[in-house]
Amino acid sequence: MSEHSITTIPSTPRPTRSAWFGCLVAVVLLVCQSAPLQAADEYRSVAVADPYLELHTGPGRGYPIFHVVDRGETVQVIKQRTEWYLVRAANGKEGWVDRAQMEKTLQPDGEQVSFARATIEDFTNAKWETGVLAGDFGGANIVSLYGGYSLNPNIAIELWASQILGNFSNGWMGSVNIVHETWPEWRVSPFFTLGAGVIHTEPKSTIIQGPDRTDQVGHVGAGFRIYATRRFLLRAEYKSYVVFTSRDENEEVEEWKVGFAFFF
Amino acid sequence: MESRFRILFLIAALVGLSGCAATKNLFGFGDESAPPPTAEPPGQVIEPEVARREVKEPAIDREDFEIGAYVGIMSIEDFGSNVAYGARIAYHITEGFFLEGTVGQSEGGLTSFEVLSGGARIISDSERKLTYYNLNLGYNILPGEVFLGEGHAYNTNLYLIAGLGSTRFAGDDRFTVNFGAGYRFLLTDSVALHIDFRDHLFDIDLLGEEKTAHNLEGHLGVTVFF
Numbered sequence: 407m408s409e410h411s412i413t414t415i416p417s418t419p420r421p422t423r424s425a426w427f428g429c430l431v432a433v434v435l436l437v438c439q440s441a442p443l444q445a446a447d448e449y450r451s452v453a454v455a456d457p458y459l460e461l462h463t464g465p466g467r468g469y470p471i472f473h474v475v476d477r478g479e480t481v482q483v484i485k486q487r488t489e490w491y492l493v494r495a496a497n498g499k500e501g502w503v504d505r506a507q508m509e510k511t512l513q514p515d516g517e518q519v520s521f522a523r524a525t526i527e528d529f530t531n532a533k534w535e536t537g538v539l540a541g542d543f544g545g546a547n548i549v550s551l552y553g554g555y556s557l558n559p560n561i562a563i564e565l566w567a568s569q570i571l572g573n574f575s576n577g578w579m580g581s582v583n584i585v586h587e588t589w590p591e592w593r594v595s596p597f598f599t600l601g602a603g604v605i606h607t608e609p610k611s612t613i614i615q616g617p618d619r620t621d622q623v624g625h626v627g628a629g630f631r632i633y634a635t636r637r638f639l640l641r642a643e644y645k646s647y648v649v650f651t652s653r654d655e656n657e658e659v660e661e662w663k664v665g666f667a668f669f670f
Numbered sequence: 671m672e673s674r675f676r677i678l679f680l681i682a683a684l685v686g687l688s689g690c691a692a693t694k695n696l697f698g699f700g701d702e703s704a705p706p707p708t709a710e711p712p713g714q715v716i717e718p719e720v721a722r723r724e725v726k727e728p729a730i731d732r733e734d735f736e737i738g739a740y741v742g743i744m745s746i747e748d749f750g751s752n753v754a755y756g757a758r759i760a761y762h763i764t765e766g767f768f769l770e771g772t773v774g775q776s777e778g779g780l781t782s783f784e785v786l787s788g789g790a791r792i793i794s795d796s797e798r799k800l801t802y803y804n805l806n807l808g809y810n811i812l813p814g815e816v817f818l819g820e821g822h823a824y825n826t827n828l829y830l831i832a833g834l835g836s837t838r839f840a841g842d843d844r845f846t847v848n849f850g851a852g853y854r855f856l857l858t859d860s861v862a863l864h865i866d867f868r869d870h871l872f873d874i875d876l877l878g879e880e881k882t883a884h885n886l887e888g889h890l891g892v893t894v895f896f
Contacts, residue, residue, distance in 0.1 A: 469813070487762065487895065638763050
């Protein structure tokens with residue numbers, strides 16, 4: 407008895423995605439264009455192994471089933487959106503099938519199809535991560551964007567850019583962080599961080615004019631990365647900053663932030 | 671009496687014989703001598719002569735991102751209404767939730783005070799330009815379909831969004847909270863029309879005292895899934 411070998415379809419985006427950026431102009435063309443962009447033989451074909459495959463009218467809960475494809479027939483998989491697949495039956499009908507049913511289809515050579523999805527292992531081992539956090543920076547509001555690269559499951563390097571919006575002054579901050587995760591395989595994974603950067607502050611226009619300042623900052627912090635779903639994680643952290651001012655005393659600022667991120 | 675003896679003898683005989691049978695294997699049941707274990711495992715009977723077919727299947731196109739542009743009207747509190755336009759990008763996490771980033775701009779007009787007083791200006795013309803960015807979490811609360819005549823059905827979504835960002839207006843960056851609702855009308859599986867209504871809230875102290883300004887925006891947009 408030979409085992410079924412499972413072929414995995416990568417769920418990573420195709421590299422051509424960035425090319426879409428300039429395609430806004432083509433929107434009108436797309437609307438008018440009724441013919442499919444790709445030739446029919448470029449789509450993946452799978453055979454229905456369950457008694458039938460249910461085609462829904464839309465990619466989501468509640469959309470009714472309008473067509474079924476019987477066992478043994480093949481369908482073409484045109485695209486995927488979240489957990490739904492747009493398939494085309496032999497008679498030309500197109501509809502959306504959920505992941506649970508798609509996983510029970512077979513490839514042309516009779517092997518089972520596995521539709522890859524990000525798991526908690528990817529959460530632990532992913533190389534790249536990017537996200538957005540917001541919170542409180544010493545009484546001011548802060549919005550931050552970051553990108554990180556993991557050297558190994560435990561240690562990552564992150565670049566941060568933040569906008570600080572306060573009652574008396576605004577500013578921005580950029581920093582480089584080293585992040586250490588002690589238990590990266592945990593679903594709620596604690597981490598510690600250390601970093602340095604620059605902070606630029608300018609007083610608000612309605613306040614008495616003061617000079618803009620650019621200072622160096624150093625910080626330590628700790629927080630949690632929490633695996634949510636697919637390639638998505640929640641992140642909450644605390645950082646304690648020391649601003650090395652040109653005055654006699656250094657300034658200390660506490661920061662609390664929450665947000666979300668993707669890994670890939 | 672006789673039958674009782676007979677039964678007794680029978681039981682005795684049975685027990686005796688079965689004992690002998692167990693020790694001496696009198697009846698020849700079971701293995702007389704167990705065969706030695708074979709050293710070699712049974713060989714493969716059928717040699718497959720069919721080469722495995724190498725099937726290179728094309729990857730499935732994922733369409734979780736949505737990008738587009740919009741144009742509409744934004745009412746800036748105290749500064750009148752003006753045309754607003756911007757761009758949006760969204761990532762659909764699940765069939766329900768999506769993340770959205772928007773950047774947009776509009777322009778403030780004259781306040782009532784400036785109109786009535788004639789020449790007085792509270793802020794310069796360059797400071798009347800309003801630009802914003804926002805990062806939002808959205809939820810498709812009412813997915814559905816609409817029908818145009820008998821032959822056409824279109825998927826739609828009523829969604830709610832809420833998020834935060836920054837607005838640059840009257841010379842300062844202002845922390846902004848925005849929330850609203852929108853309607854996504856999918857012309858095809860990849861192209862959608864949007865109608866959106868949003869409220870941008872930020873604090874402003876331009877007219878003496880600090881207050882939270884409500885800046886309502888309504889716009890029409892087009893997006894493409896990719």
